[in-house]
Amino acid sequence: MLGVCYYPEHWPEERWEEDFKAMRALGLRYVRLGEFAWSALEPTPGALRWGWLDRVLDLAQKEGLAVVLGTPTATPPKWLVDRYPEILPVDREGRRRNFGGRRHYCFSSPAYREETARIVALLAERYGRHPAVVGFQVDNEFGCHGTVRCYCPNCREAFRGWLRAKYGTIDALNAAWGTVFWSQTYRDFGEVELPHLTVAEANPSHLLDYYRFASDQVRAYNRFQVDLLRDNAPGRFITHNFMGFFTDLDPFALAEDLDFAAWDSYPLGFTDLMPLPQEEKVQWARTGHPDVAAFHHDLYRGVGRGRFWVMEQQPGPVNWAPHNPSPAPGMVRLWTWEAIAHGAEVVSYFRWRQAPFAQEQMQAGFNRPDFQPEVAFFEVQRVAEELSALPLPPAGCAPVALVYDSEAAWVFEIQPQGAEWKYLTLVFSFYSVFRRLGLEVDIFKPGAELGGYGLVVVPSLPIVRKEALEALSQADGLVIVGPRSGSKTEKFQIPPEIPPGALQALLPLKVVRVESLPPGLLEEAEGPWGRFAFGVWREWVETDLPPLLRFTDGGGILFRRGRYLYLAAWPSPELLFALCQSLAEEAGLHPRFLPEGLRLRRRGPLVFAFNYGPEVVEAPAPPGVRFLLGDRRIPPHDLAVWEET
Amino acid sequence: MLGVCYYPEHWPEERWEEDFKAMRALGLRYVRLGEFAWSALEPTPGALRWGWLDRVLDLAQKEGLAVVLGTPTATPPKWLVDRYPEILPVDREGRRRNFGGRRHYCFSSPAYREETARIVALLAERYGRHPAVVGFQVDNEFGCHGTVRCYCPNCREAFRGWLRAKYGTIDALNAAWGTVFWSQTYRDFGEVELPHLTVAEANPSHLLDYYRFASDQVRAYNRFQVDLLRDNAPGRFITHNFMGFFTDLDPFALAEDLDFAAWDSYPLGFTDLMPLPQEEKVQWARTGHPDVAAFHHDLYRGVGRGRFWVMEQQPGPVNWAPHNPSPAPGMVRLWTWEAIAHGAEVVSYFRWRQAPFAQEQMQAGFNRPDFQPEVAFFEVQRVAEELSALPLPPAGCAPVALVYDSEAAWVFEIQPQGAEWKYLTLVFSFYSVFRRLGLEVDIFKPGAELGGYGLVVVPSLPIVRKEALEALSQADGLVIVGPRSGSKTEKFQIPPEIPPGALQALLPLKVVRVESLPPGLLEEAEGPWGRFAFGVWREWVETDLPPLLRFTDGGGILFRRGRYLYLAAWPSPELLFALCQSLAEEAGLHPRFLPEGLRLRRRGPLVFAFNYGPEVVEAPAPPGVRFLLGDRRIPPHDLAVWEET
Amino acid sequence: MLGVCYYPEHWPEERWEEDFKAMRALGLRYVRLGEFAWSALEPTPGALRWGWLDRVLDLAQKEGLAVVLGTPTATPPKWLVDRYPEILPVDREGRRRNFGGRRHYCFSSPAYREETARIVALLAERYGRHPAVVGFQVDNEFGCHGTVRCYCPNCREAFRGWLRAKYGTIDALNAAWGTVFWSQTYRDFGEVELPHLTVAEANPSHLLDYYRFASDQVRAYNRFQVDLLRDNAPGRFITHNFMGFFTDLDPFALAEDLDFAAWDSYPLGFTDLMPLPQEEKVQWARTGHPDVAAFHHDLYRGVGRGRFWVMEQQPGPVNWAPHNPSPAPGMVRLWTWEAIAHGAEVVSYFRWRQAPFAQEQMQAGFNRPDFQPEVAFFEVQRVAEELSALPLPPAGCAPVALVYDSEAAWVFEIQPQGAEWKYLTLVFSFYSVFRRLGLEVDIFKPGAELGGYGLVVVPSLPIVRKEALEALSQADGLVIVGPRSGSKTEKFQIPPEIPPGALQALLPLKVVRVESLPPGLLEEAEGPWGRFAFGVWREWVETDLPPLLRFTDGGGILFRRGRYLYLAAWPSPELLFALCQSLAEEAGLHPRFLPEGLRLRRRGPLVFAFNYGPEVVEAPAPPGVRFLLGDRRIPPHDLAVWEET
Ligand SMILES: [Zn+2]
Ligand SMILES: [Zn+2]
Ligand SMILES: [Zn+2]
Structure with missing residues (x-):
């Protein structure tokens, strides 16, 4: 199934209906919205403006779209930050990180827990049973912009508590960390600091416990939201959109509290940022490295205990990598099928229309800022048609x-x-x-x-x-x-x-x-x-x-x-x-030696072959098989699907 | 016309007369002085020591030198900083920048405005009608060392006021910036922060307005000084020395309040710092890239509405680039003529004598610290003679x-x-x-x-x-x-x-x-x-x-x-x-294809040809023209001038 | 003579005797200990636990080991830092540097002087006459982790006092620094700041005086400890272990207060960090650049007025360089002999056994964490045997x-x-x-x-x-x-x-x-x-x-x-x-042209030849000489010693 990310608060109300109809016409079923809308919902403290979101959801319902509603906690409004400045995180250099971007909150802040409880409960109470709402996304990309690890006084207190709970006695901590080394023996948990700006490197056990603690804090914060949602949103799923090549957070642990995992797939941005030799970055600049998306599909399928979505799929150039090339024609379709072949239940694109303003104005969407369709629009149109004609068997285990x-x-x-x-x-x-x-x-x-x-x-x-x-x-x-x-x-x-x-x-x-x-x-x-x-x-x-x-x-x-x-x-x-x-x-797994740009993925009896390379390749299909998509000759940036039994 | 930068406060008084006589003998007409002399003028608060400067100016007058007097605001004394510590700027990292170099003040500081008003008014009142003083330079190299943009509380207040004046209502600002994105909607101008240390990137409209504001603040500060000077210095010109390859400041806007523009030309330093391939940096290490000075001459001639000076011309190795080579013999003369060919009204060298102490002790001058002449001295002697023999027609428009x-x-x-x-x-x-x-x-x-x-x-x-x-x-x-x-x-x-x-x-x-x-x-x-x-x-x-x-x-x-x-x-x-x-x-402009190191510049009917390369080149002059300087065969690092009609 | 660094506080008491016996069996004579043991000695303020160290020293005495006792001031305990937070140093960026590594103290802190006086006097009183204790090491690697230069308020005060003592009058300082440049004239020593975070570069004389001051502060702090030790430890030598490629501190000045110099020799770590072309780093990755250890032997022999020890000799991979290769087999022996050939009185290895915990757990020792001997163990065994068979003449002057x-x-x-x-x-x-x-x-x-x-x-x-x-x-x-x-x-x-x-x-x-x-x-x-x-x-x-x-x-x-x-x-x-x-x-010095990996060193009539290269080389020995170690054909990573008269 396909979906899209949409920001009704960015567009005039008179355009919503038209947009929803166009989404349906394109073959989309899901729409994610709301995850950055706190100030639109609560422009001043306590004065909730539900009206616009009521109307959006009713309209979605009317148009047959299923809504994934984001909790808006990734972007606390300015009034909230001014009221509780201590929620701003502190970086490793000891500097308070300011309002003006997003994720400007510390996971250990008691004040932010209270504000989170308030807004999430309100949201869940109001929309948890709305017929258009099929599920919730908690927050957005936990940890983005280096926010898992914070060095503020609240975190110091919380870390000391976490250590006390883990070790019981300070002697146990001293033994575990080997603090006898360099005279670091502690007499009390209240003596332990956060491990940063130390004169020489910090004790590695100290660092590891702090990294565990930081990941745990995110999990606890997510769990806190999940509990609020579960109470008020019967039958709705809860998920979160994880990131690529990101390790500060343990996704397996966090996802234990979710119904399934989701992740945000930007193959070109990741390829420019990952540690590849420059010539490989150039080689895959317009397709993404052929294993980048696949790796994360497999990872988050594991994280989701077999179930995952792609919550944000790149449909064109992004704005956040050092270089932001245009995908080769066909790649948005190819990436979508790669996700589906890996078992993605939904592929949801980011975003319906490129915003002409603010930080992400250079990130392409299905539609241009002048309301005309982009290249990706037509590729997804084709995928939607192909999808409706191709029955998908359940995916089995890998070898x-x-x-x-x-x-x-x-x-x-x-x-x-x-x-x-x-x-x-x-x-x-x-x-x-x-x-x-x-x-x-x-x-x-x-x-x-x-x-x-x-x-x-x-x-x-x-x-x-x-x-x-x-x-x-x-x-x-x-x-x-x-x-x-x-x-x-x-x-x-x-x-x-x-x-x-x-x-x-x-x-x-x-x-x-x-x-x-x-x-x-x-x-x-x-x-x-x-x-x-x-x-x-x-x-x-x-x-x-x-x-x-x-x-x-x-x-x-x-x-x-x-x-x-x-x-x-x-x-x-x-x-x-x-x-x-x-x-x-x-092991009897019958390995092949695939050409450089070719990749395979089975889903039940179906074999998907993806050509990431610039030349036509032959599908490594047994003679006589039936091709469900494409044929034996796979053009560049295209795919073929056949059945093997 | 030629001039030189001189620091009488660096030398024993008994040397002044001798220096001034030597300048005149060399053919110089202008001398710039005073721009870093605040603590020499006011060693303790309010106790002005005018005597030495009185004597310097009288002596200059006696020797026939025209003085450009700098306002000393680029270097507030320590006592001033101690009295008003809030004038120290704050960098993007949130760190207070300390006394100990120069430009240690914030353009938005009310206290510094007051101190500026005091010293500039005193200076203008005392010397604005002195017969030796023909003009003023406001401050020195506005923006040098990253000082256009400051992140202090005074700047925050001033920025909020600037926004209020620009947008009128906070809703207009919200619409302009698209703050609906990422829940950044503001309720009041007092909520807007300076865009730094944000967790994710700041809103680009926010940043652009801040950069505009910062440039405006410098312009306003300059205008503030200009107004003080105009009141007290009838008939004296007012200028400022801009920098090369520097964009934090809009020079066109600032120069609207000046009589003409000036700039500081250091071709070798700029060539080492500009983003050239290393092999080109090596190629032009001793000559400067052939277009570096020319580009800025043309830029600041535009900024000065047709009128510009070179206020500081490099005469030898500098001290501030990663590498500081010696100019090839002849280059000081060549650079001077290049400036004149571009319409410079005055070329003023930095500086008369290399100081044996403090930050710029490795920056060469016309004279060595042991009072002997440097290479540049003799090149300028030659230029002065050539200049007196060559009548300069006004420069026309370029094609x-x-x-x-x-x-x-x-x-x-x-x-x-x-x-x-x-x-x-x-x-x-x-x-x-x-x-x-x-x-x-x-x-x-x-x-x-x-x-x-x-x-x-x-x-x-x-x-x-x-x-x-x-x-x-x-x-x-x-x-x-x-x-x-x-x-x-x-x-x-x-x-x-x-x-x-x-x-x-x-x-x-x-x-x-x-x-x-x-x-x-x-x-x-x-x-x-x-x-x-x-x-x-x-x-x-x-x-x-x-x-x-x-x-x-x-x-x-x-x-x-x-x-x-x-x-x-x-x-x-x-x-x-x-x-x-x-x-x-x-377009009928008759382009040529010049050899790699050759450059041309017309001034009225005169054609100047400059050879930046290491080989002799032939001047691309029509047959039979009259050469006013050099001849058809231009040696390396030399020039020729002929008349075309 | 050979020695080893040992940390009894890291191991169960029942192992001490066995370890000491094994050291003696290996041929070691010296053991350095105690230099990071403050919190083991004084786990809470004032409650000294001497017992364990009493027993260690008595045991050493019994087993015939001579102890070099380190003063534990490189690692003040957490309780001390919490009581006097102002002892924490401040870095050039103005950030307080935290507890959690080592060397977390400022040399100018009066509070830390008091605490130093207390612990060093107690230590000297108790052990200064212990028969096992033959000498003291003051602190450990002064200046490591960039700690010579601190930017805290205590240092500012101390620097002002240092300047007052040096210049007498502020006018003398102004003249010396040339503060007339850029209006930096001071009216009082109390106006002078530490030279950091300045807007433009600080005055070079200011910086140089500050660097001198910082080096002097370390020397004064060392002298302070030396005086305390001399009073209570009659006949015991006092030394300090200096570092390689480290210039923040003047070792010649500091060593005037020591009996001899010592240094810590890590040839592989230094080779990875020094500014060599990458191909040379690779070439010498397992041997160390052939002149790295030799250079420091000669330097610290000079610093020690002819007498020096290697206090820490690398015996295997370290943990602190960007890359930490394993020494080529034979190199630990070769390094030891190179030190001895250069006149080292003692070569002491770091450390007896690799600690399985804390910051240096990846630094190899003579013994593995599972108590089995490492490669170096056997190489040193061989050196010890060779040493006992080779009478060492005194070293003469170099040419x-x-x-x-x-x-x-x-x-x-x-x-x-x-x-x-x-x-x-x-x-x-x-x-x-x-x-x-x-x-x-x-x-x-x-x-x-x-x-x-x-x-x-x-x-x-x-x-x-x-x-x-x-x-x-x-x-x-x-x-x-x-x-x-x-x-x-x-x-x-x-x-x-x-x-x-x-x-x-x-x-x-x-x-x-x-x-x-x-x-x-x-x-x-x-x-x-x-x-x-x-x-x-x-x-x-x-x-x-x-x-x-x-x-x-x-x-x-x-x-x-x-x-x-x-x-x-x-x-x-x-x-x-x-x-x-x-x-x-x-000069009649008879230079040779040695093969790339070969190095010579004379000690009296003995000539040592060291082969750092991967090929066999011929010893450049006159015909007929007597070989005391090895022979004319020197295998890779091996040596030969012969007598020339
Ligand atoms: Zn925090
Ligand atoms: Zn400011
Ligand atoms: Zn300090």
Whole structure:
């Protein structure tokens, strides 16, 4: 199903009906609205103006549109900030962050909790049973603009409380953090500060607990809104729109309080911002890197326990990346189908019409500011027609499971130990390899059941909790575990049995030394799949297991016991490809070697093939299959769908 | 005429007479002094020490030197700052900027207005009728060190007042800024903050109004001094020394209150700092880029309504650029003649003698700290002799007019939309092409009359006010309008008729989509002048006009109706050259193709040819002309002057 | 002799005896401890817990280990900071720096002086006569994390007092700083601020005095502790562990109050951080640049007036550089011998066992966190055995003396005048050339006697005080003086006789102009040793001396009178090599041309040869010598020692 984001408060009332009719005519079913409308609803404290929203919802109902109503808490009005200036967040540099953009509130502020309670309860009471309203979006893009972590006095108080609840006694905290180091022993929770502007680097356990706390605060704030909504909106779903390449927040935890996950998909903006070589940024500037959207579809499908929406889909140039190219013709359609192939229940575009004013005036929509349709309009028209003709079977499980961990991102952010070590880069490089191999991936948090997967990939899991170890133990496929896994305890200490810590139960080896390498320093390795040059990270392993791959100085780089493998280095793309291909073959997953711009995705018996490249490619379909969309010859930026049984 | 900057307060009194005699002997007529002398004049509050300056001026008078007296407000003394700490400016990061350098005051400070009134009135009363004093310089280099924009409480108050005066009602402001976006609706002007340290980017209309306000505050402060001076200094001119490559301030507006403009010309420092490829920085390290000084001469001649001085001319290495090379021998003479050829009424060098102490001790002067003459001394001696032998006809109009707009710089600073889009880079690349074509350029603000110019160039003019449109309509030459022109209303909104907005009256086309491109992503275009590869910026145009140049995907890049042309992309230097050459030929301007280091400038019937390059070049003079300086063979870093009729 | 750093407070008491026994078994004699143990000693204010340290020291005594006891002032406990929050330092940005790392105190804080007096006196009283305690280390790495320079109110007060003591009258200060420039004349010392956050750059004399003050404050604080210790610890030495490539602090001055110097040697970390081309960083990533440790050995031997220790020697990967590679096998042994060859009295490793917790958990030690020995353990075992078999003669004087000046580093930090001008880079490039020439270097502060050295090198000495001039006058070898020497007075002014100022007594020439060059702008020079291309810096010299080397435009680059030479440019490595080789030959020092990775060091009749390279090299030993370690064929990362008479 398709939807769109709409801001009735931006347009004259006489245009609403016409817009809603045009949405329906285009084939849209959902409309999201309201998420930045606080000052339109409450222009002065307590004087609620419901009228316009009443009329919008009635009109939507009349036109057959289902409304997702956003709570407006991402943008507290100026009067609220002036009344409670302490709700403004404080950045890592200790500077109060001002009103004038959005997300100008601290998750720990008691005053903001009260104001949130007031506006959300009012909203839910008034519209929770409105027939047009099918669900709610809580707030908008939690954490955007670096807002998960705040350094204000309210956060300091809340952090101290969080620590007290976690540790019980200050001695337990001292032991966990190793505060005996550098004389940091605390006598009371009230002595603990927020870890910023320290003279030397802060204690890593202190930082990790603070990052956990900050993520927890967002979750608690979301939960606070969810509870208010549930009370007043029977039968309505509640979701939130997560972001791409964003790790400050643990989406798996937060989504436990949601009905499903949603995310905002801007493939071109992400491609310009992600750490790719410049030539790849240029190569994919108009299509987005072929795995960027797919990765997040899989991630948020996991986060949503199988259910997800794309709440904001890029329909044209955006305004917030360093460079904002125009999508190649066909890409909006392709991205939509990629989302659907991955199981998206709804793809909702951002936005119905480009606003001619304010911060996002350069972000394109379905319609231009002069009310004429944009390119994307016609591409979506086509998707809507195609969709109505194509019955979608439910998506099954993927052959590959990937374990993704927000906490891992925090651990390595705190302690990279090598400037090039980036958690998301490692995860994405594993993910990309499977896409090139034509293999679908399901993404799980640590501890999720992994049974039934032919191949389980753990790019890196520094902290291995009991449930994660159990899940890995019970996996019945091949399990490949990446470097630095098991290298820390939950307290951010080196485990007593040294790395990989608890994983030694599965992989009897010890990592006795690690090193990070400067750019240009490559180690050569050799094995059954050829020779590979490695950089970034290397580990020394003591074990009785014979290495499957060795550095030329003799050190092992890949070890295996039974179905468990351990990779003791940052893998080069070439090694990763050879290794994953080999394991996939062993697991009977029938990997392919797809052309550079081609990607596949199955949904039940349907196979979707997407051509992100600039040349025609042949669909890797068995002879004689029936094509439901397109045909064997896939033009650039186009797709084909066929049925395999 | 020639002059020099002198700091009598830096030297023992017994040296003054000798210095003044030496200046006259060198052929100098003007001496600027006093602009940093506040604490020498008023070492403690209210205790004025006029004696030394009395003696300096009498001596100057005796020696036949005409004095330009600076008001000393760029450097309030420490006692003043201690008495009124609130005059210290606050930077964008919210930090109070301290005493210890210069320009440590806020233009909005009421206390500083009072202190300014006091010292300037005293100065004007005492010296406004002194026979040696021929004019005043207000303050020094307004805006230097990022001081146009201040974020202090006084500025906040003043900004609120400025908005109230502009908009009248807060509803008008809300509508203009589109504050309905992100719930930023204000109820009162007292709610509006300065746009900094916001969590997400601030509203662009808010930013633009703040930048306008900040520029206005400087103008008002200058006007405040001008009024004080006019009252007490009959017949004396008033000017200000503007800076190079500086856009925070609108010089056209400020100069309306001056008798003429002046600027400070440091070709080597600017060349090291401007955004050139490193190889060009090296190429021009000892000469300055050949168009840097010329561009500013033309700009400030326009700002000065035809009249300008060079108030500070670089005579040797400076101290403030990342690299400070020595000018090639001959360059001080060449720069001087370039200024004169552009119509400079006076070229005044900075400074008479290198100070052995304090911040600028590494900045060379005419004399070394040991009182010996520097290289520049002898070059200027030669210029003075040459000048006295060469009668200078008045300068006429140039064949090309270029429209320059400070507001355009602000718009693109606020909303580059592509990291490489820089207003000055675009303007300078147009300007440089005409210099290479041997064509003089006059520079105007938008709205100035453009009649009589064979070619009018508008590199980019995002906000097209009524008077600018009228002036363009009444131009009688060819008019080339660059990308993003007409793309914003005065309110910083997309115009209702979409870009190029009001320009559609002249150019019936619509820009329906724009994009910025990452470095390395080039689009190919083809047309009558060849094939060109473009990056940075592209626009999609809907129009019935046939394109003169097309991208290889068919999109038009250059459109024309009658004498108006629209360029829908960031031009490559190659295209710009071909296009401007072709238009100049059509306009009958007889463009040439000058060698890389050669530049021409006419002043009446005189043609000046400047050789910035390291090789001898031949002067492009018709056969048989009379050479007034040099001859047909121009050595490196030298010049020739001949008469054409 | 060998030692190790140990943190008993990090380990269970039952392990101490076992650890001490293992240290002795390994051949270690010294153990440093206690320097971060304040909160272990005084967990709450006034409640001292001596018991554990009593037992540690008694145990050390019993096991035959000599203890170096650190004063714990680098890490004041949280309760102390909470009681006196004003001890926290303030950074250049004006931000209070928080508790949570280490070195969170201001050297000017009266409260911290009191607390220091209390804890150091208690410690000295209790342990100053303990038989295990042979000496004290004051604090730890003074200045680490940018803590020499603080911008707090206490420092402002102290700086004003320091200025008053230095100048006596404010007029003297005004004259010295040239405050007449930019109206900065002060009426009272109480008007002077700390030089930061100024609108334009601060006055250089102001900055230099502040940098001197800041260095003096550290020295005074150290002296304060030394006095407390001397009173209570008869016969115990007092030292401090200095850092590498660190210039904020003048180590020569501070060490006047110590018995000898110590320093912390981390060759790999320094190599990753120093300004080397990336390819050299890669080349030496696992060995350290071959001259990094040697340079500091020579520097701190000079600082220690002939006596120094390595207090912390890197034994494996560290955690604080951008990249932290593993040392090549053999390097820990090689580094140890390099230190000993340079005269180190003790080499003490950091640390006995890798801590599994807190900030330095990724820094390797002799033992892993699981109590197993690391690679370094076995290398040191070998060194200990070799040491006991090799009688070490005293080290003699080197043939080359190098003059090193912290103040020079400050002058050029304040006024680089060219972005690439870095004092340490210049010094290190001179030093490296002599290492390649097989010539030892002694390092002195300006003013030290230089008699007996065949060659004296002054890379750059901007401020030449009377005693420095005298020492150079009395040198009896060749003296090469580098660019910008003599270019400033003690007041940070250009000397009246212009540069090289007082050095004109030795070198009758005047530097009449200087310039810095952008990268890529090279000047060609030619002379007896060939042609060389130069960048970065060039000077113009007026003199009757004929140049030994000329730029191709005729300007001289190298001048000589008698045994004094002046170099008027930033030297290229090629020129430096040719020049130093030639001078060394003239001086009869018998320079060699060593292979790239080979280095020599004499200690009495012993010659040590170190192979930092990856290939076997031949020892440059005369035929027939006796090898005491290794032999003529030196494997990679190995050494040889032979006797020459
Ligand atoms: Zn907060
Ligand atoms: Zn202000
Ligand atoms: Zn301080």
